[in-house]
Amino acid sequence: MAGTKPILSILTPVYNGEAFIEGCLRSVIDQHCSAAEHIICDGHSSDQTCQIIERYAQEFPHIRLSSQKDTGQSEAMNRAVRLARGPIIGFLNVDDYYEPGVLNTLCKLQEDAPDPTLFMGNCTMRDAQDAVIGINKPEARSQMDIIKGKSFSYNPSAYFYHKSLHDLAGYYDEGEHYVMDLDFLLRIIDLANIEYHDALWGNFRFMEGGKTFGDAQDGTLWRRCDTLFQKYLKRRSLKDRCEVALYRSNTQTKQRLQRLFHRLWPN
Numbered sequence: 001m002a003g004t005k006p007i008l009s010i011l012t013p014v015y016n017g018e019a020f021i022e023g024c025l026r027s028v029i030d031q032h033c034s035a036a037e038h039i040i041c042d043g044h045s046s047d048q049t050c051q052i053i054e055r056y057a058q059e060f061p062h063i064r065l066s067s068q069k070d071t072g073q074s075e076a077m078n079r080a081v082r083l084a085r086g087p088i089i090g091f092l093n094v095d096d097y098y099e100p101g102v103l104n105t106l107c108k109l110q111e112d113a114p115d116p117t118l119f120m121g122n123c124t125m126r127d128a129q130d131a132v133i134g135i136n137k138p139e140a141r142s143q144m145d146i147i148k149g150k151s152f153s154y155n156p157s158a159y160f161y162h163k164s165l166h167d168l169a170g171y172y173d174e175g176e177h178y179v180m181d182l183d184f185l186l187r188i189i190d191l192a193n194i195e196y197h198d199a200l201w202g203n204f205r206f207m208e209g210g211k212t213f214g215d216a217q218d219g220t221l222w223r224r225c226d227t228l229f230q231k232y233l234k235r236r237s238l239k240d241r242c243e244v245a246l247y248r249s250n251t252q253t254k255q256r257l258q259r260l261f262h263r264l265w266p267n
Contacts, residue, residue, distance in 0.1 A: 006062070007035040007107050009084035009163070010092050013076035015043035017094040018052060024094045025056045025063065033103035038092075039083050041076040042067035074174040081166055087115070089163050091156035091181070095205045098157060099124075102201045106160055109195065116162035118192040121201030123158035128207035137198070143190045144240060146182075147229045148247040156181055157202025165192060178212075179224045186232050 010028050014021060021040075028038045040053050042065065050067050057063040066083060070076050081089065088110050092098065102121070109119060123136040138159075139145065140152040153159040169187040172180045206212065212221065233241055 006037040006086040007110065008033065008037070008088045008090060008103055008160070009080075009086035010036055010038045010090050010103070011077065011080035011084060012038065012040045012092050012094055013043075013073050013080060014040055014045065014049055014094045015073075015076075016045045016047045016049060018045075018047040018049045020095040021049050021052050022056075023097060024092060025053065025060075027092065027097035028062075028103070029056075029060055031098060031101070031103040033107065035086075035107050036103050037062045037064060037085060039064045039066065039080050041070075041080040041083070043072075043076055044069045071174060072177045074172045074176060074180045077180070078171045078174065081163065081171060084163055087163055088119075088160050090160040092202075093155070093157070095207075096155060096157040097203045099200045099202065105199075105201075109197075113195060114193050116165045116168065116188075116192045118162075118165070118188060118194050119160045120153050120194065120196045121158045121199050123153065123155045123202045123204050124200055125154070125204050125206050128205070130205075133206060135200070136204070138196065140189070141194050141196070143186050143232060144236075144243070146186055146189065147233050147236075148244050152182070152185060155202055155204035157204060159201075161188065161192065178221070179228055182225060183228055186228065 012024055014024075017024075025038065028036065040063070042050055042053070044067055050065065053063065053065045057065060064083070066079060070079065077091065080091075088106060090103075090106070106119060110117070113119070120138050122138075125133040125136060127133055136151065136154045136158065138153045139150040146152045165188045168191050169184070173183055176183055206216075216222070233244060
């Protein structure tokens with residue numbers, strides 16, 4: 001890997017992740033994908049995270065570690081993007097993992113895909129015992145779809161994209177520490193060619209102690225998402241805003257809005 005430019009750059013932001021980092025590293029190693037590099041951006045962990053990574057890196061040259069203090073996950077993600085040498089990027093959070101063969105599948109898919117493309121698969125949501133909670137099958141194919149409330153890719157273990165999208169849409173918002181990946185999806189989905197594959201690609205551990213789990217338990221996560229949807233909806237046309245209201249409304253209100261909508265925009 002040292003002398004060959006990778007096709008895929010798998011990026012992992014981490015801070016004090018010693019409980020999961022070995023499994024994360026093994027998830028990429030067990031893909032047996034010679035065209036992938038794995039970059040771990042550590043926030044200067046105080047536990048054994050870096051020592052575990054360094055031990056694996058001695059045996060597996062596709063593993064690269066960058067450890068320095070940062071302001072949080074978004075800054076670590078952006079640092080990882082800048083270090084990535086491959087044209088295709090995928091994020092793997094420290095407690096998540098891939099389905100077998102996914103990275104070699106991506107290597108084949110990208111051969112015929114235009115740049116930029118957003119590749120999406122399905123994601124298995126799991127609890128702390130690794131039992132299946134549900135399957136995330138993204139329906140959204142546009143920013144409008146996401147704002148309306150159609151299911152989107154909940155976890156980056158099940159989607160990959162061309163690094164060039166950062167040139168078009170910028171980087172992750174370093175002031176956002178919870179829904180930075182959703183914010184980025186909202187910015188890129190209308191800029192990219194969309195390739196959805198109805199196959200399981202990633203596994204997302206939704207469990208107590210995790211940032212997403214705690215945020216979801218008290219409803220804060222959904223409020224964060226809605227605030228983000230409103231931010232992007234305000235930038236859209238009146239017609240788009242009415243369309244979203246129509247989609248979200250109940251049946252009685254929907255009929256009234258539908259008549260108004262067709263009166264304003266008969267075609």
